[in-house]
Amino acid sequence: MQDVVVVGAGPTGLWLAGELRLGGASVTVLEARRERDVNSKALTIHPRTIEIFDCRGVVEPFLAEGVRIPNGHFGGLPDRMDFAVLDTPYPFTLALPQARTEELLEQRALALGATIRRGCRVAGLTGDGVELADGEVLAARFVAGCDGTRSTVRQAAGIDFPGTDATTWGWLGDVVLDAPPERGFASVTGARGGLLVVPLPGGVHRVVGSDPGTNRPGWPGELTLDELRATVTAIAGTDFGLRDPRWLSRFGNATRQAATYRSGTVLLAGDAAHMHFPTGGVGMNVGIQDAHNLGWKLAAVVTGRADDALLDTYHAERHPVGVDLLEHTRAQTALMTGYSPEGQALRAVTSKLIAAAPDMSKYLAERLSGLDVAYATGRRVPDRRLSDGDTLFARLRSGGYVETDAGLVRPDGHLA
Known part of the structure; x- marks a missing residue:
């Protein structure tokens, strides 16, 4: 029996697999496709995701291959947000095809000891794992659905996915x-x-x-x-x-969000938990950040280092992030599709505000980049020099807690 079966070998599932292995959990990733999709839905890697890659020591190939873009747009408005004001070592987005991102994340997961099986379509859940389309049953203590907006795992678990249908x-x-x-x-x-x-x-x-x-x-x-x-x-x-x-x-x-990110031994992350118009290129990033929050917690539970109740904090912390994501993307969609004279006037006024109000521009940039996310325990902690000369991001690469002058920092980079 595996500790965790992850369904879906996209960026979310692959990052989760790596985090689980870093924390000592056994994991098998099941992917229906026999080959990686060469068509890349996602291109944009935002600053917080770049920080996460740095916190695990895998950022260099992304920096070497990605095209750096020092600003971002809100709803396609002509006046762009300057990322130079952000409190991060990475005040830019990276343009890199999702297929390459997946390749790099798969290399990490495999190097850490994850098993990845392609051509394995999950048909449903059993009492203690998953059943494949060919009848094979794979036992696992937990199942993580990272299998997209039409998630088989979510549907088999009976988790509602309320929202609205497409209007544009x-x-x-x-x-x-x-x-x-x-x-x-x-x-x-x-x-x-x-x-x-x-x-x-x-x-x-x-x-x-x-x-x-x-x-x-x-x-x-x-x-x-x-x-x-x-x-x-x-x-x-x-x-x-x-x-x-x-x-x-x-x-x-079409905009929807799972009613719960956890149902017993089933957990959801990424597009299986939330779907939206791809404004701002944030979808893949929020999925990886879901996995970053879930991975260390799930590994701690299955290895006996934490009580099962820790997993409830995953929904408590990440579901509100999803709510904010849907609000943000809906607002941008309204601006992007404002083709009427009134819509064009709204776009012009909002764009001028971004250019004329630095605080507004910074606020929107922090939301878009993922740097503003805060939980009940506290906000993310920016990289800093520690008393022994090491940096916070370098120390987090082991996947453990780190003591800093700001307080104890969790494995995901937030205050404990």
């Missing part, structure tokens, strides 16, 4: 551009829609945005190259010479 749709295309924007990046907004152009490895750019044509309920159909070209041209005045699509996709603003 975004689109993306990973394409070749014959006439890319200067410096590779572009951000264009207006009454005809908004879009971002971001360079990806391999000579490909991602063109992502939304427009009035799909600002309505009801699935608009599969995205075609001709539709993408026409929509981009209408918004930007050029199609940037886009061709040879590697991936075309749509996504909606």
